[in-house]
Each structure stands twice: as structure tokens, then as C-alpha cells.
Amino acid sequence: MTTEARGWWLLGAVAVLVPIGLASAPRAIVVGTEADRGAGWTGRGWGVVRAEEVGETIVLSGLACSASQTIIAPTVELLADVPPVLGIFGPAAPTRIIELIPEGTRVARDEVICRLDPSAYADRARDQRIEVDRARSGLAEADRALAVAEAGLVSYRDGDRAWFERQMEVDRAMARVDLTRAEDYLAWSGRMGALGYVSSADLAEHRLSLLRAEVALSDAELALRTFRESTVGAVLRGLEAEVDRSRTLRDFAVEELEAAEERLDHLEEQVDRCSIRAPHDGTVYYADIFFNDYYQVREGAEVYPGIHLFILPDLSKMEVELFVHERFAGLVAEGRRATVSFEALPGCTFPARVKSIDLLPTPDWRHFEEWQQFRVRVAIDRPPAGLRPEMTTRVSIATDEPRSALTVPAGAVGWDDAGAHCVVETDQGPNRRAIRVDRGTVDRLVVLEGLRPGDRVLIDPRRNDRGEGH
Incomplete structure (x- = not known):
């Protein structure tokens, strides 16, 4: 009011x-x-x-x-999703006067002098409570998705990455051992071949094994270097992006819940505003003198936002x-x-x-x-x-x-x-x-x-x- x-x-x-x-x-x-x-x-x-x-x-x-003197006007509002009432002055609030004290009555501060029908606002407030519950469920789901994304990032950064790196280091060490063995075996085969104990075909096979060991070691070193220089960063960025996306969805869910709760508070406030109270002690006079015979303050009259209803002089x-x-x-x-x-x-x-x-x-x-x-x-x-x-x-x-x-x-x-x-x-x-x-x-x-x-x-x-x- x-x-x-x-x-x-x-x-x-x-x-x-x-x-x-x-x-x-x-x-x-x-x-x-x-x-x-x-x-x-x-x-x-x-x-x-x-x-x-x-x-x-x-x-x-x-x-x-x-x-x-104090002029009292209703503060109920026209809402986009609540159909208005068509009155003589155009769209009116979806409510009417249902209770009214007689003109000339002495009233005390905060005493109710007029009641408006709150049903339209109350029905919309009930629907809005359902929207608030849905928004709260969406926020809980967003919280869980964010927790999973953050856990995946921590798991890879502090656990999986080190395990994969150790595995690649082991593969590189094994490749070095295989290369050393192939080199030693080829050297032995060369000495034995000079004495006629190893055929030239076996010697060629030993040289091929050495080449395979060298390629395996090169691949292991390349895989480890690629993992350290590229793979780790790409995976971390992907996991961090997933965390950011989940956090954004959660922020949106928070804003959606806040908007739904604010809307609910606004509707409940409209319900409360349907009870018009005296701002101070005084004698109540109807303000329909402003409108001559076009509008009268009476039970059943439509209500326009901001229209002058009462005066406390x-x-x-x-x-x-x-x-x-x-x-x-x-x-x-x-x-x-x-x-x-x-x-x-x-x-x-x-x-x-x-x-x-x-x-x-x-x-x-x-x-x-x-x-x-x-x-x-x-x-x-x-x-x-x-x-x-x-x-x-x-x-x-x-x-x-x-x-x-x-x-x-x-x-x-x-x-x-x-x-x-x-x-x-x-x-x-x-x-x-x-x-x-x-x-x-x-x-x-x-x-x-x-x-x-x-x-x-x-x-x-x-x-x-x-x-x-x-």
C-alpha cells in the first residue's frame, strides 16, 4: 500500500x-x-x-x-501472466473490493480498512511454488554434475596422469633394456659368425631385431614426450572446461531459483497487499469524489493500480x-x-x-x-x-x-x-x-x-x- x-x-x-x-x-x-x-x-x-x-x-x-492529508491507493499490480479485468478505465487489476468499512469510521494505525479479492494472486502463487520446487531440483542436479566434473579433474590431475606417466617411463626403460640386449646379441653373433658358428641369415635377423629395438625405444620416448607436452595439457583443459560448464549450469540454476523465489515473494506480497491498512490514525473518507459518478468505492467495484480509494485528512x-x-x-x-x-x-x-x-x-x-x-x-x-x-x-x-x-x-x-x-x-x-x-x-x-x-x-x-x- x-x-x-x-x-x-x-x-x-x-x-x-x-x-x-x-x-x-x-x-x-x-x-x-x-x-x-x-x-x-x-x-x-x-x-x-x-x-x-x-x-x-x-x-x-x-x-x-x-x-x-494522506491519500491511500491500492498497490496491487497488473501481472503479465494474470489476466486483468476490463473496467470503465481500461485494464484493471484481477481483483475486486470484497470488504469495506463505512465512510467516516475512525481507524487506528495498521487497521484494515478494505479487503480485495486475493484469489487470482493466490492461485498464481500456488503455481509458482511448484516452479520454485522444480528450480530447487534443477539446482541439486547441477550441484551433482559439478561435483562429478571437479572429481574427474582432481582424479586425473593428482592420480591418473602420474600413473600413465609411470607406465610410459616403464615402457621406455624396457625398450632401452631390449635395445641393449639386441646390441649385445648382435655383437656376439658377429663374433660367432666370423668363426663360422652363425649363419649370415641369423646375423641379418639379429640386425633386424636391433632395428626393431631402436624403433621401440624411439616410440616409447616419443609417447612419453607427447604425453608430457601435449596429452596432459589437452586432457586437463578438457576436464577444466567440463568443470566450467558444470559451474555455469549451476550458476544458471541458482539464478533460476532466485528468480522463481523472487517471483513467489512478489506474488505473496500481492496477496498481502489485498488487505489495505491505515498508515496512521484518522477518519476514513472515500476518494470517489475524484471520479464524480464514473466510479464509486463500494463492494464489488473493480480496482485499478494506483487509483485513489481513501483519504485520511x-x-x-x-x-x-x-x-x-x-x-x-x-x-x-x-x-x-x-x-x-x-x-x-x-x-x-x-x-x-x-x-x-x-x-x-x-x-x-x-x-x-x-x-x-x-x-x-x-x-x-x-x-x-x-x-x-x-x-x-x-x-x-x-x-x-x-x-x-x-x-x-x-x-x-x-x-x-x-x-x-x-x-x-x-x-x-x-x-x-x-x-x-x-x-x-x-x-x-x-x-x-x-x-x-x-x-x-x-x-x-x-x-x-x-x-x-x-
Whole structure:
């Protein structure tokens, strides 16, 4: 089992750009009485122009995640001699989930959180044990062959060679004796022939015997010399070659046995890896959020090598992860102020700051990877208790430093061919006044010209005499 410490990969973070974000409290509109409404104008109430801190923000949705978490993936492997299972993501490991603890369960270190079906690996391991036994028998046979070859070499070098050499020396000595006898006999025959006691035919026969003795001695000396100079070396080299061949076969048998045992250990390890254990204490969460509805962690699900199955987050280090479209990535920088709200905690906002933004974009596979988006991490200054991974969040990130500006309720501003205008309360009664405004929120707009702090403006003004809006 391998574990990997990394951030939660979010799917489907939705980005919305709000051009102007107001740093003030919620909208405050002072609603006037009927007497407050000047002659000729009517509306839904009065609003106040005020000075406040404003700045551009970008609003995105994200998910809560842990700054430190362990992703657990199965480490079973696809083996060449074990047929894989065909799954939705292609070839899967020849196993499936057969036992699974419920999501949200607290687990201790080394506690089993998931069991995979080990039968395919166990069957192959049983066959491999037979291969190991066969390799051990082959090694024993190679050991015996090497022992026989080494014994033959020692026997010839230390025994047979000396015996053959002594035999040849004896043959040479006998040939010398025969030659001496033939020489003496020929000399005696010559003396006797001169006296007429030995015939010329016998004398010729004695000379022939001498020649035979000389040839026999020459052959004996040649055989001994050839044995010493050639035969011994050739036989020793042949026996040594046989020893080397036997030793090579034994080395091959050793390697074959080691490979078979290593293969068996690997298969037995795969069987053991079918029990996925917790690397440390924590709360188990299923990681099928990565795959939306395409894959679910459940009993009977196929297993892919390296696929993320479980997450053990550190719940004491919660933050928010989101994705920003490449069009707006330049507006986000590390250290920017932000506010975070959670759907599970309505009415509460928490100050935060941008912790990091990826240098490289992440393709959006939901749009055929045509869109590029950047992963952003937002650290909450004081994370609330009870946060859990995958909680939906709404994050407002300030894209520049706040500045002081006048703001007016958006409902008090109207437009015509001459531009923007509003109805301002004066000492003489409501008075229509031309103004210049900048971007803002749906509630308030920034005033560039035409109004002063504290001015009261009519919301949704309408003329009494014409009954039409502005």
C-alpha cells in the first residue's frame, strides 16, 4: 500500500466575477414616510450616500479540504501472466473490493480498512511454488554434475596422469633394456659368425631385431614426450572446461531459483497487499469524489493500480481549495485578503488569505481540456470547529487594495440618453440630478461625481404626474 500526502483535487468549482466588492456592512436603506416624498416624485423609500472602503473581488465556489492529508491507493499490480479485468478505465487489476468499512469510521494505525479479492494472486502463487520446487531440483542436479566434473579433474590431475606417466617411463626403460640386449646379441653373433658358428641369415635377423629395438625405444620416448607436452595439457583443459560448464549450469540454476523465489515473494506480497491498512490514525473518507459518478468505492467495484480509494485528512488543519479560470488567474495572488462562508454554517463568514496558486494550469477535463484553470488554496485565519472535507464553500477574494469611495444604492440610479441620474432630497424637495457612477454590486454603485456623503436619494423614483419610472 502506498500513501501520498497531497491536497484534495476538486471537481466543478464554479467561478463568478463580481467587479466591485464592498467592504462595508450589509446594505442600509432608510425608508422615508409619505411626508418625506417631495411633490411630483414617489418611490419605495430613501437611501443614503455614504463613504466606505471598496475594492474589486472575485467570488468562487470551492470545497473544504485538509492542508495535510494522506491519500491511500491500492498497490496491487497488473501481472503479465494474470489476466486483468476490463473496467470503465481500461485494464484493471484481477481483483475486486470484497470488504469495506463505512465512510467516516475512525481507524487506528495498521487497521484494515478494505479487503480485495486475493484469489487470482493466490492461485498464481500456488503455481509458482511448484516452479520454485522444480528450480530447487534443477539446482541439486547441477550441484551433482559439478561435483562429478571437479572429481574427474582432481582424479586425473593428482592420480591418473602420474600413473600413465609411470607406465610410459616403464615402457621406455624396457625398450632401452631390449635395445641393449639386441646390441649385445648382435655383437656376439658377429663374433660367432666370423668363426663360422652363425649363419649370415641369423646375423641379418639379429640386425633386424636391433632395428626393431631402436624403433621401440624411439616410440616409447616419443609417447612419453607427447604425453608430457601435449596429452596432459589437452586432457586437463578438457576436464577444466567440463568443470566450467558444470559451474555455469549451476550458476544458471541458482539464478533460476532466485528468480522463481523472487517471483513467489512478489506474488505473496500481492496477496498481502489485498488487505489495505491505515498508515496512521484518522477518519476514513472515500476518494470517489475524484471520479464524480464514473466510479464509486463500494463492494464489488473493480480496482485499478494506483487509483485513489481513501483519504485520511488531518481535520485540525482545514482550508479551502478551489479553481479559478485562466481568464481571472491574474487577479489572484498569494496573500490576498479573502472571506469564506460555508453552506453548512449559514450566516457566518470567516476571514482568510490566499495561501498558494499553482504555477501551471490544470486542464478542465469536463470541457475536453479546452479550458485551463489554476488551483488555489485559501487558508482560514481561525477555522471553525466541525469542518469536514468536501463541505461546500463560497470564497470572495480581494483582487486589489481597498480604497475609499462614495456609494449609492443601485435602485436609486436611473439612466437615459443623457446618462445616469438620481432624485436627491433637498431643502426645496426632491430634485433630479445628473451623476457619474462606476461599477458596483447588485446593491450599490460607486459614485464618481454629482453626490456628497449623507445625501438622501429616492429608491426607484417615479413622477406622480406621469406615473412612469426613470
